[in-house]
Amino acid sequence: MSTNQPYLHIENVVKHFGQFTALKKISLSIEKGEFICFLGPSGCGKTTLLRAIAGLELPSSGAIFQNQIDTTFLPPEKRDFGIVFQSYALFPNLTVQENIAVGLKNQGLSTRDALEKVEYWLETIGLPTSGEKYPSQLSGGQQQRVALARALALSPGLLLLDEPLSALDAKVRVHLRDEICRLQRKLGITTIMVTHDQDEALSMADRIVVMNHGVIEQVGTPQEIYQRPATRFVAEFVGSMNFIETSVATNTRIRIAESLLPLPSLTNHIAKRGDQFDLAVRPENIKFVDTYATALPVRVLATEFLGAFFRIDCTLQNDSRSKPIVIDVPVETVQKLNIKPGDIRYIQFAEDGLHAFFSASQAQLTAA
Secondary structure, eight states, X not given: OOSSSOSXXXXXXXEEETTEEEEEEEEEEEOTTOEEEEEOXXXXXXXXXXHHHHTSSOOSEEEEEETXXXXXXXXXXXXXXXXXXXXXXXXXXXXHHHHHHHHHHHTTOOHHHHHHHHHHHHHHTTOTTOTTSOGGGSOHHHHHHHHHHHHHTTOOSEEEEEXXXXXXXXXXXXXXXXXXXXXXXXXXXXXXXXXXXXXXXXXHOSEEEEEETTEEEEEEOHHHHHHSOSSHHHHHHSSOOEEEEEEEOSSSEEEETTEEEEOOOOTTOOOOTTOEEEEEEOGGGEEEESOOTTOEEEXXXXXXXXXXXXXXXXXXXXXXXXXXXXXXXXHHXXXXXTOOTTOEEEEEEOSSSOEEEOOHHHXXXXXX
């Protein structure tokens, strides 16, 4: 058997619900052992795509192959996957032990073999003494671990996670995030997780699939998605991003408000004279400087202490109608420069990490 085929291959998958198109010609390849996150806002199609992979929704057209087998229209029970939902979906009238064992017995394992496996999984998820308890006696985080163990006990080729952490409080969520990553690496199981939480996707995934309105906007490693967003939507959705109205004044200079600055190198744009765009720059890629020759004057609106750094809101000094510019600054820099609201200061952009995007209105004009 050829080993250069992807483990999961999705080809031009379309899904209609009446007049509404939830998925528009989705194509994607996932390698064996990868941890993939489908990331996007509510209604973007990420859960529909996960359900199509599981056979819980059948595509209107297109094909899905798992391990080179066409699974497009197979019923869920004929597919090789385990699934964990946001709601845990445990049987409330069964003990933890029975919840994990139920699928194993359906696979034909003897009670003794099933219980042995259950013990192993309870140990693995850190709940070795909870087998006799009922789900209602466990915390949300513990119940989600049991749901995970139940899915993994069947040794599936594919693990599907549908927003598994969103019902949990922040501290438990971060802890379980680490647990899931540790387990996934240990087992080497191909995993797809649906989430709308960008921190979750950035910290857990090998690759992120950013979705919006039923299409894939970008596929890449967390670093690629964050540092080189392919579209304005990705730039806005993942992390914080400033969008600053800019025009190209000459072959070597740009104009922001009343200031002329050297034309920066843009990751995704060859700027020519007369072009108008939004300069996209992350808050950590802006710094305060003493020299004002090649810097932008701003008025400090507010400072917010966030522990590891200050988040500073500014506005362009010569354009009070401009959107605030958000800058993340190390604590010692703020103290050293004594930055406070009302100050007129000068900022510079980092050499790297600058992008150019049309504003939404410009994009519509271009399309027209």
